[in-house]
Amino acid sequence: MTGGIDALYRQHAPAVFRRARRLLGHDADAHEVVHDLFLSLFERPEQYSRSSSMTTFLYAATTNACLTRLRNARTRQRLAQENIAAVAPTSAVPSPEHVALLRDALERMPEDLAQVVIYVHLDELTHEDVARILGCSRRHVGDLLERAATWARKAEAAQ
Amino acid sequence: MTEPTSNPPPSCPSDLAFDEWLAAELTPERAREIDAHVRDCARCRDRRAAREREQAAFLAAAPTFADHAALVGRPAPAPVVGAGTRRRPRRAAWRWSGAAVAAAAVAAAAILVLRPTLDEGGERVKGPPHLTMFVQHDGQVRRGMSGDRVQPGDKLQFAYSTSDARHLAIVGRDARGAAARYFPLTGPTTALAAGARVSLDFAVQLDDVLGREVMYGLFCPATIDVDAVVGALGKTGQLPALPRCTVNRIVLEKEPTR
Numbered sequence: 209m210t211g212g213i214d215a216l217y218r219q220h221a222p223a224v225f226r227r228a229r230r231l232l233g234h235d236a237d238a239h240e241v242v243h244d245l246f247l248s249l250f251e252r253p254e255q256y257s258r259s260s261s262m263t264t265f266l267y268a269a270t271t272n273a274c275l276t277r278l279r280n281a282r283t284r285q286r287l288a289q290e291n292i293a294a295v296a297p298t299s300a301v302p303s304p305e306h307v308a309l310l311r312d313a314l315e316r317m318p319e320d321l322a323q324v325v326i327y328v329h330l331d332e333l334t335h336e337d338v339a340r341i342l343g344c345s346r347r348h349v350g351d352l353l354e355r356a357a358t359w360a361r362k363a364e365a366a367q
Numbered sequence: 368m369t370e371p372t373s374n375p376p377p378s379c380p381s382d383l384a385f386d387e388w389l390a391a392e393l394t395p396e397r398a399r400e401i402d403a404h405v406r407d408c409a410r411c412r413d414r415r416a417a418r419e420r421e422q423a424a425f426l427a428a429a430p431t432f433a434d435h436a437a438l439v440g441r442p443a444p445a446p447v448v449g450a451g452t453r454r455r456p457r458r459a460a461w462r463w464s465g466a467a468v469a470a471a472a473v474a475a476a477a478i479l480v481l482r483p484t485l486d487e488g489g490e491r492v493k494g495p496p497h498l499t500m501f502v503q504h505d506g507q508v509r510r511g512m513s514g515d516r517v518q519p520g521d522k523l524q525f526a527y528s529t530s531d532a533r534h535l536a537i538v539g540r541d542a543r544g545a546a547a548r549y550f551p552l553t554g555p556t557t558a559l560a561a562g563a564r565v566s567l568d569f570a571v572q573l574d575d576v577l578g579r580e581v582m583y584g585l586f587c588p589a590t591i592d593v594d595a596v597v598g599a600l601g602k603t604g605q606l607p608a609l610p611r612c613t614v615n616r617i618v619l620e621k622e623p624t625r
Contacts, residue, residue, distance in 0.1 A: 213432055214431050214432055214514055214618060215514030215618065217432040218431075218513065218514055220390065221425065221426075221429075222421055223386050223418075225421075225425055226421055236439075239435070242435065243435060243436060243439045243441055246432055246435075247441075250432075262390065262392065263383065263386045264383065264387070267383060332381065332382065333383050334381050337383040340383075341383070
């Protein structure tokens with residue numbers, strides 16, 4: 209990993225940046241995620257176990273890093289001021305329910321539920337892809353989505 | 368919970384599969400499936416084009432991890448800029464032949480003719496001082512990147528970018544552990560003026576030593592003893608301490624001629 213950090217960066221950093229920017233809606237934050245993630249890989253290459261593709265590993269690492277940032281109070285405050293417009297997928301106009309669910313997922317949902325919502329509703333991945341990223345079964349992905357929907361309904365009813 | 372209507376058609380690969388395909392991480396069978404799909408799917412051809420545009424824009428702003436670190440105002444990790452630090456010292460036996468150096472002038476002329484738009488007067492220098500590399504292969508010139516695969520006989524030319532006057536030396540170490548200086552060819556370094564992608568008036572032709580070759584652009588505030596740097600690099604595999612210098616590392620993987 210050490211000798212190939214630049215090659216790794218060149219191959220994968222643009223995709224990490226693309227996803228981080230989509231999740232965070234902010235270029236500077238996305239660049240910081242890229243930096244932190246590749247620096248971490250440089251310093252602790254053993255965290256990539258090679259049991260999956262590097263792309264799969266980076267999808268998970270990027271999601272976790274972005275969720276951490278989104279739960280940071282300062283980031284949340286700034287994104288709220290900017291109306292977090294970029295949180296929604298750019299390829300289509302999502303329903304208001306969809307956007308509400310995403311916001312909940314990104315800010316308050318339990319992390320395991322937030323991750324699966326991001327993969328399915330933001331990245332538009334298949335359940336099979338999500339299962340690969342999370343290292344679980346497709347059935348478990350479906351269960352997580354059901355729990356996320358229940359959580360969102362309860363959160364909406366409580367408001 | 369229903370799937371959003373914006374999901375790609377079931378026949379199109381997901382973003383994850385698409386990214387794995389672009390990173391050449393899929394099995395040959397799965398890669399062939401996506402190859403065939405993309406040939407026939409306008410949507411996926413557009414996806415690929417969009418990815419390529421995004422990648423080019425991102426890497427234009429920060430071609431290396433060290434450049435990116437500068438972009439976000441963070442220090443680059445030391446081993447990235449102090450290249451070769453984990454290499455086992457090997458016998459120094461520089462293989463860059465006199466004939467290759469002699470051919471450099473010819474190569475330089477050819478590359479300069481083929482690359483008429485290199486110098487971009489007035490362009491703002493982004494990030495730390497750095498080199499831009501061009502590779503001439505089979506008569507075609509392309510912009511080279513760290514990590515590129517090259518072949519014996521390919522010719523390299525460099526341009527530098529710096530926002531303030533710097534002394535520049537370019538040195539390298541090949542897969543056998545032999546180190547050499549490329550710029551300046553002889554004598555001490557001299558200060559180069561600030562500028563963006565300023566051509567260096569020399570070129571090098573790659574010899575037949577296969578494997579990883581690492582080149583270093585050393586941007587320093589004062590003159591440096593290039594021979595001493597090369598001696599240390601060849602002897603230990605590490606650059607010596609270069610206080611206040613910015614080191615730009617370019618890795619080349621030299622493969623057999625196809």
